[in-house]
């Protein structure tokens with residue numbers, strides 16, 4: 001269903017001289033959803049985000065929010081807000097004043113803006129540190145402040161550019177749960193740029209995979225992961241092999257590949273212990289590399305070493321045809 005607070009990109013294009021950074025993309029974002037823009041470095045994710053935010057001029061196309069074309073409005077008038085990777089907090093302002101800053105710019109009186117800033121700091125569990133300076137905060141705390149500062153403008157869409165990349169792996173997993181909780185609580189759309197597949201799968205209601213300046217595939221994480229449309233998506237999302245059977249290219253999940261007495265002859269080329277599973281890499285006679293993910297118990301009942309001859313098999317139903 002089309003709702004008035006949908007965000008829509010219409011033939012959105014960005015050129016830098018001869019480089020096409022974003023090539024006429026179309027996308028309708030579901031209202032109040034958590035969307036991850038995913039793709040390798042240089043595919044156009046940040047440029048897309050910056051165009052939505054208004055930090056980058058668009059070359060062609062339109063950005064429509066709540067039925068209104070916002071593509072040429074200044075950032076503060078769009079109904080969007082952006083949280084930067086570097087957080088970009090003002091070092092000379094306290095936490096509270098950082099969060100209240102945009103309200104000050106709008107000429108809102110001090111009592112109101114401080115009350116509002118404290119509400120937002122409450123939301124991100126940072127009210128107790130409201131009088132600290134940014135340099136006195138950890139990375140995770142700075143990020144919460146940056147979030148509060150972006151949210152104080154009551155955006156319809158929050159744009160996050162690699163928001164977790166500066167955090168250590170442990171904190172990253174904690175913060176991503178926080179982000180998801182916030183998005184659910186606020187019931188607004190979050191568009192989160194990442195190059196991490198795990199992050200996108202864990203967070204998103206919708207994953208939008210970009211490659212070479214275009215959207216390669218978009219959908220719920222489970223659809224994109226388990227039914228990749230193209231070889232690029234299959235390889236980029238991971239957990240799949242790409243195999244050729246009777247001249248047709250298929251994706252097959254690594255955990256659906258079986259080793260047995262019959263099947264396609266192959267030679268083991270690598271064994272990687274992953275804790276709950278063991279990844280066995282093998283080269284087939286037709287020089288295709290296939291990874292089989294085996295439950296660790298199954299592997300250790302019949303351990304393999306590089307050089308061992310094996311047979312690879314799978315049920316037909318796991319073969320998923322790919323488009324060129």
Ligand code: ADP
Nearest residue numbers: 016019021039040041042043044045046047048
């Ligand atoms: P991503 O965020 O997916 O890593 P970007 O959107 O940053 O990709 O970049 C997409 C393409 O546009 C790349 O080829 C990049 O080199 C180019 N690009 C990005 N910003 C600029 C710029 N300011 N000037 C020239 N080229 C740029």
